[in-house]
Amino acid sequence: MESAKKTDLANLMWSEKYRPKKLGQVVDQKEIIKGISNLIKSPDIPHMLFAGPAGVGKTTTALCIAMELLGEEWRKNTLELNASDERGIKMVRERVKEFAASIKLAGDREFGRPKIIILDEADEMTSEAQTALRRIIEDSARTTRFIIICNYLSQIIEPIQSRCVVFRFTRLPKEDVIDHLKMICEQQKAKYEEKALAQIYEATGGDLRHSINIMQAAAGMGSVSMASVTSAIGISGRARVGEVLRLAMSGRFNDSRAKLLELTQVYGISEGDFMKYANEEAYEMRIEKPEEFAAIMAEYDYRLAAGAHPEIQLSALLAQLGKLTKK
Ligand SMILES: Nc1ncnc2c1ncn2[C@@H]1O[C@H](COP(=O)(O)OP(=O)(O)OP(=O)(O)O)[C@@H](O)[C@H]1O
Ligand SMILES: [Mg+2]
Incomplete structure (x- = not known):
């Protein structure tokens, strides 16, 4: 199911479809790519830390390293974690432990290659969590290498920075x-x-x-x-969110959900912005039952803040809004 969904998305979005699969295909970032290509030839690769603005190839480069280093079996030997998605450092620790244990079972360091953990959005972690992460990195050093990704290097604690080779990605020309x-x-x-x-x-x-x-x-x-x-x-994000709301409230759940996915996936509107715009638009639309609307919005705002799956929650929100106007 999960992988089928991923493939659909990959074909739907050009940014996924044309994501480079080899280091040599990464656009620009030449010095970084050269440095990394040399590093990964060595028998003992270091941990790496990628910093830089959005959409310039950080995650792509990390995935390319995994593919080049681990070959066909890269998926099995790579763990991708998102520091901001997961529920805190406990989750990171458990997932890393599990992953490290599965490696032992599979026979240590096949071909002498360590396994790779890509930790995206690490600057979203509190400094306590980063301190715990530092220990995790040390404890699993025998079998795994970390590629830690962030937007702001200044948000990463020094003890982690000093354990990694740091690469600063820049905007593309x-x-x-x-x-x-x-x-x-x-x-x-x-x-x-x-x-x-x-x-x-x-x-x-x-x-x-x-x-x-x-x-x-x-x-x-x-x-x-x-x-x-x-x-x-x-295209104003707000006007488009308004359209999603109107469709949902007129009982056209499937159409509203399709528009919602287009907004979040093609236009990149975050669930937070969706909620904010939806709130603003709804009061301007002068909906019939604002008090019920407010209660529904508050419920889903809370669920999202608590870390529930955004796509599932926003779809459920649209379904709830559909019931609202039918009464
Ligand atoms: N240097 C690049 N070369 C080729 N494609 C790129 C490059 N940078 C970005 N892209 C395109 O943009 C998409 C997103 O890139 P990527 O996920 O690597 O960004 P990022 O630097 O990790 O950004 P963020 O900080 O938002 O996670 C890729 O799927 C690819 O299509
Ligand atoms: Mg990224």
């Missing part, structure tokens, strides 16, 4: 972004205007994921033109 966008258009057989691609770059400032998402949204309007890019960029 204009020419490289445009070339990459062109390559995708050609593969997708999407028509594009050169000027429109430059406009995408201006709006996203070297965040390649965001660039690809805008381009996909524009292409969905017919072609990647100045006009479609302008509207893809200018």
Whole structure:
């Protein structure tokens, strides 16, 4: 189920479909890629720490390292954790322990290659959690190597920084972004205007994921033109959330859910922003039963804050809103 869902998403979103699978395919970040390619040739690779802005290839590079180092069996020997998703350091500790134990069973360090743990969004961890993480890193050092990813290096405690080789990723230059966008258009057989691609770059400032998402949204309007890019960029998140609400409240659950997924997955609206915009829009729409609406919103806001699965919760929220107006 899980993997089937992943494949669907991978085909739906160009940013996933065109995610590099080899270090050599990563756009720009040349010095980093060179450094890493050398490091992973050595028999004892170090822990690594990647820092830098969104959408410039940090997670991609970490996955490429796992694939190049571990070959076909990389999935089995790689653990991907998201520090902000999981419920705290306890979960990280348990998952790492479990993973390390499964390695022992499978026969230690096949081919002398350690297993890899990719810990994304590590700067979301409290410093207590990071201190605990530091111990976990040391305890599992015999069999595993960590690739720790963050946006802000300053948020990572010094004892972790000093145990890793640090790589600072930077925003991607204009020419490289445009070339990459062109390559995708050609593969997708999407028509594009050169000027429109430059406009995408201006709006996203070297965040390649965001660039690809805008381009996909524009292409969905017919072609990647100045006009479609302008509207893809200018689409107000709030207006779109309003549309999801209207569909849900008119009992069109499936349509509203499809729009919701487009918003969160193609446009990258977070569940937090969704809730905020939904709240603002609803009161402007002058819904019939604001007090019941408020109670439902509060319930789902709480569930999301408690760490429940966002896609499941937001879908359930739409179903609840659908009942609201039928009464
Ligand atoms: N340097 C790059 N080369 C090729 N594709 C890239 C690069 N950077 C980003 N992309 C594209 O953007 C998508 C997201 O990239 P990635 O997940 O590596 O970003 P990130 O740096 O980890 O960002 P975040 O901090 O938001 O997690 C990739 O799937 C890929 O399509
Ligand atoms: Mg990432």
